[in-house]
Amino acid sequence: xxxxxxxxxxxxxxxxxxxxxxxxxxxxxxxxxxxxxxxxxxxxxxxxxxxxxxxxxxxxxxxxxxxxxxxxxxxxxxxxxxxxxxxxxxxxxxxxxxxxxxxxxxxxxxxxxxxxxxxxxxxxxxxxxxxxxxxxxxxxxxxxxxxxxxxxxxxxxxxxxxxxxxxxxxxxxxxxxxxxxxxxxxxxxxxxxxxxxxxxxxxxxxxxxxxxxxxxxxxxxxxxxxxxxxxxx
Amino acid sequence: xxxxxxxxxxxxxxxxxxxxxxxxxxxxxxxxxxxxxxxxxxxxxxxxxxxxxxxxxxxxxxxxxxxxxxxxxxxxxxxxx
Numbered sequence: 001x002x003x004x005x006x007x008x009x010x011x012x013x014x015x016x017x018x019x020x021x022x023x024x025x026x027x028x029x030x031x032x033x034x035x036x037x038x039x040x041x042x043x044x045x046x047x048x049x050x051x052x053x054x055x056x057x058x059x060x061x062x063x064x065x066x067x068x069x070x071x072x073x074x075x076x077x078x079x080x081x082x083x084x085x086x087x088x089x090x091x092x093x094x095x096x097x098x099x100x101x102x103x104x105x106x107x108x109x110x111x112x113x114x115x116x117x118x119x120x121x122x123x124x125x126x127x128x129x130x131x132x133x134x135x136x137x138x139x140x141x142x143x144x145x146x147x148x149x150x151x152x153x154x155x156x157x158x159x160x161x162x163x164x165x166x167x168x169x170x171x172x173x174x175x176x177x178x179x180x181x182x183x184x185x186x187x188x189x190x191x192x193x194x195x196x197x198x199x200x201x202x203x204x205x206x207x208x209x210x211x212x213x214x215x216x217x218x219x220x221x222x223x224x225x226x227x228x229x230x231x232x233x
Numbered sequence: 234x235x236x237x238x239x240x241x242x243x244x245x246x247x248x249x250x251x252x253x254x255x256x257x258x259x260x261x262x263x264x265x266x267x268x269x270x271x272x273x274x275x276x277x278x279x280x281x282x283x284x285x286x287x288x289x290x291x292x293x294x295x296x297x298x299x300x301x302x303x304x305x306x307x308x309x310x311x312x313x314x
Binding site: 058062105108109 | 249253299300302304305
C-alpha cells in the first residue's frame with residue numbers, strides 16, 4: 001500500500017490516519033500538502049482525513065475542495081484510483097464534486113462526539129471487504145455537519161445502485177431514527193461514487209484499530225484496503 | 234464597481250440554523266415572525282471599470298464555482314455600480 005494522506009490548513013486528524021495506515025499496512029503514508037500539484041509517484045490510495053480545513057469557512061470543505069492538490073486527486077480518481085475521505089474528508093469530496101450531495105448541520109444542532117454503530121451494507125467493495133454484509137461495527141464520530149442530504153433522484157440512485165456502504169444503526173443493526181445521530185437521509189453514514197472507487201464517510205474508523213485503546217472495528221476497513229491493493233499490485 | 238452576491242438555501246432544504254434563530258426570536262418575545270431562513274451575503278469590489286454584463290458574468294462564475302453550493306443553495310447577483 002502506497003498511501004498519500006492530504007494535509008490542509010486546519011486539518012487535525014491526519015496523524016491518527018497516518019498512524020493507522022502504518023499500523024495496519026506496515027507502510028507509512030506520504031503526507032501531501034494541499035499546495036502540491038501532483039501525488040507522489042506510485043500512490044495507490046489517497047486519504048483525506050478529518051478536521052476543520054480552513055476553519056470550516058464558507059461551507060465545510062468548500063475551500064479545501066478547490067485547492068491545487070484536488071485536481072491531482074480528481075485525475076487519480078478518474079483513472080480508478082482508490083480515494084477515502086473521512087469526516088471533513090467526506091465534506092471535501094462532496095464539495096469537490098467527487099461524491100454527490102452535501103453534509104448539512106446536524107439536525108439536532110449539536111456537535112456529536114461519541115461512538116456510533118454502523119451497519120455495513122455490502123462486503124464486495126475494496127473498502128468493505130474486511131467485513132461481512134450486514135455486520136454491525138462500532139466506531140466514533142466527531143462532527144457538527146454530518147447530516148447527509150441529496151435530491152430525491154440522487155438518493156434513489158445511491159440506494160438503487162448499492163452505493164450506500166455504511167448506515168447508522170442500533171447495536172443490533174436496526175436502522176432506526178433514534179440511532180440516526182445527525183438526521184442524515186436514510187441514515188446514510190458513508191457512500192461511494194458511481195465507479196465505486198471513492199468512499200466518503202462521516203465516522204472515524206481510524207480511531208478504533210487498537211485493542212489497548214478499545215474496540216478494533218475500524219481495522220477491517222484498512223486491512224481490507226491493504227489486501228485489495230496487494231492483490232491489484 | 235461594487236456588487237453583492239446573496240446566497241440562500243433552496244426551498245425544502247432543512248435549515249436548522251434558521252430554526253434555532255426562529256426559536257431564539259420567539260424566546261425574546263418578538264412576535265409575528267412566521268419563519269426564518271439563514272443565508273449569506275458577499276460584498277464584492279471589482280477591479281477596474283468592467284462593464285455591467287461582464288461583471289455579472291464574472292460574478293455568476295464566482296458563485297457557481299465557489300460562493301454557492303448549487304446542490305442546496307440559490308444565489309442572486311446584484312451589480313451596484
